[in-house]
Amino acid sequence: MSKKIGDVILDVHNISLSFGGVKALTDISFDVREHEIRAIIGPNGAGKSSMLNCINGVYTPQQGSITFKGQTFSHMDSHQVATMGIARTFQNLALFKGMSVIDNIMTGRNLRIKSNLFMQALRIGPAEREELQHREFVEHIIDFLEIQAYRKTPVGQLPYGLQKRVDLGRALAMEPKVLLLDEPMAGMNLEEKQDMSRFVLDINDEYGTTVVLIEHDMGVVMDISDRVVVLDYGKKIGDGSPDEVRNNPEVISAYLGTGH
Amino acid sequence: MGFFLETLLGGLMAGMLYSLVALGFVLIFKASGVFNFAQGAMVLFAALAMARFAEWIPGWTGIESPVIANIAAFAIAALMMWAVAWFIEYLVLRHLVNQEGTTLLMATLGISYFLDGLGQTIFGSNIYKIDVGMPKDPILMFESIFEGGVLINKEDLYAALIAAVLVAALSLFFQKTATGRALRAVADDHQAAQSIGIPLNRIWVIVWTVAGVVALVAGMIWGSKLGVQFSLTTVALRALPVVILGGLTSVPGAIIGGLIIGVGEKLSEVFLGPYVGGGIEIWFAYVLALVFLLFRPQGLFGEKIIDRV
Numbered sequence: 001m002s003k004k005i006g007d008v009i010l011d012v013h014n015i016s017l018s019f020g021g022v023k024a025l026t027d028i029s030f031d032v033r034e035h036e037i038r039a040i041i042g043p044n045g046a047g048k049s050s051m052l053n054c055i056n057g058v059y060t061p062q063q064g065s066i067t068f069k070g071q072t073f074s075h076m077d078s079h080q081v082a083t084m085g086i087a088r089t090f091q092n093l094a095l096f097k098g099m100s101v102i103d104n105i106m107t108g109r110n111l112r113i114k115s116n117l118f119m120q121a122l123r124i125g126p127a128e129r130e131e132l133q134h135r136e137f138v139e140h141i142i143d144f145l146e147i148q149a150y151r152k153t154p155v156g157q158l159p160y161g162l163q164k165r166v167d168l169g170r171a172l173a174m175e176p177k178v179l180l181l182d183e184p185m186a187g188m189n190l191e192e193k194q195d196m197s198r199f200v201l202d203i204n205d206e207y208g209t210t211v212v213l214i215e216h217d218m219g220v221v222m223d224i225s226d227r228v229v230v231l232d233y234g235k236k237i238g239d240g241s242p243d244e245v246r247n248n249p250e251v252i253s254a255y256l257g258t259g260h
Numbered sequence: 261m262g263f264f265l266e267t268l269l270g271g272l273m274a275g276m277l278y279s280l281v282a283l284g285f286v287l288i289f290k291a292s293g294v295f296n297f298a299q300g301a302m303v304l305f306a307a308l309a310m311a312r313f314a315e316w317i318p319g320w321t322g323i324e325s326p327v328i329a330n331i332a333a334f335a336i337a338a339l340m341m342w343a344v345a346w347f348i349e350y351l352v353l354r355h356l357v358n359q360e361g362t363t364l365l366m367a368t369l370g371i372s373y374f375l376d377g378l379g380q381t382i383f384g385s386n387i388y389k390i391d392v393g394m395p396k397d398p399i400l401m402f403e404s405i406f407e408g409g410v411l412i413n414k415e416d417l418y419a420a421l422i423a424a425v426l427v428a429a430l431s432l433f434f435q436k437t438a439t440g441r442a443l444r445a446v447a448d449d450h451q452a453a454q455s456i457g458i459p460l461n462r463i464w465v466i467v468w469t470v471a472g473v474v475a476l477v478a479g480m481i482w483g484s485k486l487g488v489q490f491s492l493t494t495v496a497l498r499a500l501p502v503v504i505l506g507g508l509t510s511v512p513g514a515i516i517g518g519l520i521i522g523v524g525e526k527l528s529e530v531f532l533g534p535y536v537g538g539g540i541e542i543w544f545a546y547v548l549a550l551v552f553l554l555f556r557p558q559g560l561f562g563e564k565i566i567d568r569v
Contacts, residue, residue, distance in 0.1 A: 056455060082457030094452035096445045106438070107445045111457040113438045117466070120437035131438065174456060 005226065006034030009210055010055070010178055015064035017050055024050040025061065025234045032178070037204050037211045039221045041245075042231035043254070048214040049091060051231065052182050055212070056088050057081045069177070083111060087176035089167045091183040091214075097156035101166050104155050105141055108173025109134040141169045145199060161192040168199065179203065181213040185220055193217075197224050222246065230254075262402065266410045267530050268523060273416040275522020276423040280478040281499035282506065282514040283427065284471040289508045290447040291467040292353065294364045298372035300496025302472055304488075305344065305379040307479025309337035311388035311488040330392050334476070341472025342465075344375070349465045357460075376493065385490070390483040394418050419481045426477055427515055430470070434511075443467060447509075501549035507562020517560065521545045 010032040017025040025047045032038045040048050053059040055066060057076035065074050068084060087108070096104050113134065115127035142148055145165045150158060155166055164184060171179055184200065185193045197220050203209050215221045221228065222242040230238035230251050238244075238251040245251055281303065288296040296302075313333035318324050352367050395414045403409035434440040446453045446463045454460060479488070482495050499518070506517025521544075529541040552559060 058451065058455075078451075078454040079457055079459050082455060088455050090452065090455075094449045094455075096448035096452070098448060099441070099444055103441055103444070107441055107453070107458065108456050110438065110442050110445075115438075117437075117439050120439055121433055127438075134438075170456060 005036045008032065009034040009069060010212070011067040012051075012055065013065045013067065015051070015054055015061045015066070017047075017054060017059055017061040023234050025054070025231075028064070028231070028234075028236050030229045030236065030239055032210060032212055033226075034210055035204070035208050036226040037200065037213065037224055039225035039228045040212065040214045040231060041216060041218060041221055041228055044216060045233075046216075046231040047234040048216070048231055049182060050234075052088065052180050052212070052214055055081075056086065056180060082174065085174070085177035086180065087171035087174040087178075088180035089164075089171050089182055089184060091186060093160075093163050093167055095155045095163055095167055095170070098154060100152050100154055101142070101147060101150050101158070101169075102135075102138060102152065104166055105138045105169045105173050106134065108170040109138065111174065138169075138173055141172050144172075144202070145169050161188055161195075164188070164192075164196065165199070168196075172203065175207075176209060178210045178212060181211060183214050183216070185215060185217060193220050200224060262405075262410050263530075265402070266412070267526050269410065269412055270416065271523035271526035272519055273413075273420040273522070274526065275519040276420040277478065277481060277518075278499050278502045278521055279427065279515045279518025280423045280474060280481070281495055282502040282518050283430070283511065284474045284478070285496075285499065285503045286506075286508060286511055286514045287467055287471045287474070290511075291443060292364075292464050293361065293450075294353070294368060295361065295508070296471070297365060297368040298375055299471070299475060299499070300493035301372040301375035301379070302341070302344070302475035303479040303482070303495055304490065304492045305375045305479075306337050306341055306472060306476035307390065307483040307488045307492055308379045308383040308388065309340050310334060310476060310480055311390045311483060312383040313337060314390065315388070326391070326393065334480070337476050338473050341476055342469045345465050345468030345472050348468055349461060353464055354461060372493075376490075380490075388483075388488040390480055390488055392480065392484055394484055415485065419485070422477065422481065426474065430474075431511065439466065498545065501545035503559075504549040505552055505559055507559030510559070510561035513559055513561035521548065524548060 008031045012031070013029050015025055015028045016023070028047075028051060040051060042048050050059060054061050055076065057078040057080065060075045065072050066076060067073070068086070096107065099107075113130060115124075115130050119127035142151060145168065147162060147165055147169070150162060155163060158166065168181070168184065181200070184196050188196065200211060200213065201224055204211050213221070213225070225242055227240060228238070228242055228245045229236060230245055230248070232254040237254055238248040240248070281299065284299045284302070285296060288294055288299075310333050313336045314326075314329045317329045317332050323329070348371060352371065356364055356367060395418070398411050398413050399417075400409045400411055434444060442453070442458045443463060443466065445458055446460065450460065453463075478495065479492060482492055486492070502514060502517040502521050505520060506513025506515070525541045525544045528544050529538070533540050
């Protein structure tokens with residue numbers, strides 16, 4: 001696989017986050033380069049999801065800044081993050097359960113819909129055409145994720161593994177620059193994990209999407225990531241290629257030494 | 261049999277109007293998790309605006325046609341409901357994001373007093389008339405089938421038709437448009453909706469505007485039946501049992517709940533009334549709601565309440 005890894009697109013600088021007296025993140029810095037797959041790993045409670053939530057604007061860190069495409073922010077706002085081209089999936093699935101697979105993924109196109117409410121309500125030409133174009137795009141995603149058979153099924157009725165795919169599809173529909181995946185393989189069996197890995201690699205390969213993914217299962221991550229950040233108790237204890245990380249004594253004692 | 265049918269139809273038509281008010285509650289609760297105590301005040305405010313503008317417009321423009329005056333008054337009243345929605349979002353809701361449900365409920369209680377006062381300050385506090393030209397005369401149906409036929413109030417029939425069309429239009433809007441999709445998304449999961457770039461603030465303004473327009477239609481119909489007066493706010497209280505019956509999160513629930521309550525009220529009044537001394541119509545809905553609260557608190561179609569311990 002010959003991939004062109006580009007310049008730094010996302011730079012996290014000295015982020016600290018605490019909830020009351022509990023320090024979730026202490027002085028975390030790392031960067032993400034364009035087109036790479038960057039993993040954040042660590043045992044449970046290491047602060048991985050908190051990190052992702054800072055980038056996504058759900059949490060506001062007390063200290064530090066985040067630079068995205070040259071613009072520096074001390075606070076990110078969820079809606080603004082989405083407009084800038086950062087999409088995410090959720091660890092605990094935050095899909096719109098009552099809506100069909102197609103509608104769920106269509107919501108990902110929301111930011112790109114230009115026609116206004118009245119045009120939509122009256123089904124005036126441009127609104128109708130636009131809807132069809134977006135629908136076509138969404139059909140590609142559905143094909144790509146191999147969920148054609150479930151198009152019209154309410155998402156709440158799908159098995160967990162498929163819901164994870166829909167979650168990914170909704171994020172993809174935004175055509176993001178950077179895709180944040182929060183434990184995309186959690187709770188999956190081996191086969192599902194392999195499918196998901198394949199999707200992540202294909203997304204990265206075909207669309208050039210930069211992927212930041214969180215996992216606590218090291219196995220799969222090491223195979224697909226270009227570089228890995230390791231967190232433990234809210235601190236960064238390792239950063240580098242999978243091989244470097246694997247041989248880092250601190251990582252081994254903190255992470256692998258715990259009996260994984 | 262003819263009499264039974266007559267009562268039943270009367271109940272269905274009255275129920276349709278309850279549904280309309282209940283729909284306002286459900287729309288707002290779904291999209292913003294707020295139990296909007298101000299729904300009744302919104303009905304009064306909208307009805308006052310409609311009644312007064314319909315009265316003023318011929319004087320201002322010199323156009324005497326009541327049709328044009330009514331249409332223009334409706335449009336202006338709808339615009340005002342949009343402004344109200346915008347102000348509520350800007351001044352109240354956006355500052356209370358992530359607060360307890362009770363806090364938001366109290367806030368809407370405040371909004372309700374404010375709107376009551378504002379409406380009567382701007383538009384006056386007498387009893388006003390809305391006349392959209394609904395025919396008052398009753399019609400007789402099924403004369404060949406039942407002895408004496410079935411007597412239907414034409415006004416009720418038209419009102420129920422308008423309510424039905426509005427409900428149908430709303431559900432089409434929710435199901436078939438991109439904005440409707442975004443609204444449903446917000447109703448399902450705020451955080452996920454934000455992460456894909458659906459702007460919560462704008463969605464709230466839209467939802468409150470839609471609820472405002474629903475309040476306007478309800479106010480227009482009730483107003484033309486009873487006159488526009490302060491007691492219109494109590495129409496919202498009548499819709500409360502409907503919401504409990506149908507479930508706070510279900511649009512079909514609001515409609516079916518309204519129909520059940522409407523029919524139940526009329527049938528119980530007519531057929532049980534003589535045995536217990538009448539007046540059932542007034543309390544029937546609340547007792548039914550009480551029974552539901554005891555045995556099925558999520559209502560007929562609401563999401564099941566699961567408490568994690």
